Amino acid sequence: MRIIVGLMALLLAAPVFAQQKLEKFPFRLNWTLYGEHAPFFVARDKGFYAAEGLEVEIQEGSGSTTVAQLVANSTSPVAYVDAATMMRGVTNGMPVKAVGVTLQQSPMAFIYRADAARPTKISEIKGSRIAITAGDASLAIFTAFMGKLGMKLEDVQMITVANPASKEQAVLAKQADALLGYFMDQGPRMQLQTGVKMGWTRLYDMAGVTTLSSAIIANNSWSQDAKNQDLLRRFLRASQRGWQYSFENRAEAAEIFRKAAPVFTQEIALLEVDGTMTIIRTERTKGKPIGWSDIGDWKDSQDLLSTFAKLNPQSDLNVYFTNQFLSEAPYLPKK
């Protein structure tokens, strides 16, 4: 219904546009759906993408490493990936680059059952059983986290599982003490789906460890092409608009998101959108357009990862990112 209304509005606003066919644009997410993705659905449902002449197909992913590999081999030229994970890929030769950083602080957290809360402080980390999903965003930052605390990965009993749901099952069944996930994702959602009360502690709160987080990344050879650059600009502009709209209209964003992810209740979806909106900028990017990242934050992320997580530092930080395809507020289509 909403789409139809959106399309009708578009038809009225731009009759010349009427016959123009929308260009298909696949966009792969980092993970199965959670509240952080709401702004992309907002951009789609409010017709922001259509206004840019795009028909965006939002696809789910199964972890940042895996998705970054899909971008590197051009299966999905544009995708949503954890920045720290992407940095590791870039230093290993992946031809990818961040074109917009939507989460600029790390939401990574230990998520545990409230009735068996562990680890809640640094002294409880050693020997804890920590579940991660192989190929997701957690390993890069967790390695840095342990390094900063003077520990090694081997100091915890790390349990790797193959798919997103399994690490949640492992914690619920008490086979693991905690999982590494996003404080605004797994915690609230698991509580909702199972009724088990969950708790969480952010790595940032424990040891001040943070990096740039979720980013829209693109394949380098794909983004060389002038036609693709134009597509990318339009996609980013509409996405920025979706993020801005979601920032201002949290409840409506949660509602729109729930149409794509009906398992969420309004309460949980809103909680996740709210949590997401607290970490979309750093001190350095206050007042900048959404998605715009500062080279100083890239430097900090690289310093952390190279000091503690064996990342091979790059002298030119511009290999990681570019702001050139982003637009200034209010992110409206160019006429």
Added chain:
Amino acid sequence: MPVVNKLAPYAGILVFLAVWEAGVRVFKVPTYLMPPPSAVAVVFVNEFPKLLFHGWVTTYEMLLGYAMAVAIAIPLAIAITASQRFDRFVTPQMLFFQVVPKVAIAPLFLVWFGVGTTPKVLVAFLISFFPIVIDASVGLRSMSSEMRDLARSMGASRWQVFAQFRLPTSLPYLFSGLKVAATLAVAGAVVGEFVGADKGLGYLLLVTNSNMETALMFATIVALTIIGLVFFYAVEFLEALLIPWHVTHRVREDAGTM
């Protein structure tokens, strides 16, 4: 000439490695895609203690699963061939469990048995069980009726017919099943570890892939290959000890003297 023949497989491997090394260097293949074999070798040596630890875990799971499969499959095959009724009773279910993809049920094992050794052993067991039962049953049925009549006419008891005629004739078939199962058992243990684990080579594969430590990942694959090969040849060695009379061994000797 014989020396050249003996060296041929090694030369083949060396050429393969040289082409790989040269290819990676010439075409500047990024490390996240494919490391040069020299880098893999260096990592293999440097990380050997780690590989040994995780390799032992996987070997242990594999051997346990395989031993369970042998211990259950062979008596089952004997029962199936001894009684048609039992055959009809048990075979359809066995087939059903074989057809269900192990990869699909492995995540259930994680929920039921946790991340310990049990689910890996079970996957290794399930995956190596079927070929042993099938080949052992075929083997046990392979004795000709003339042979049985001959044994009976010489006054052999039912037990003697089984132990001295039926069982030995079945061995070549049984061993081909055991060899197939040996290669599958390694895969089974790794599949089990993929689903959820805190140690083992399958775990190491996932972590290294996740961290884009491609060289260590390839070293892990090499370690897995070595384990698989050693196990396969161990079973084949056992076969040569137990049935040196069998046609496959005779043929090879003939070929050697020609």
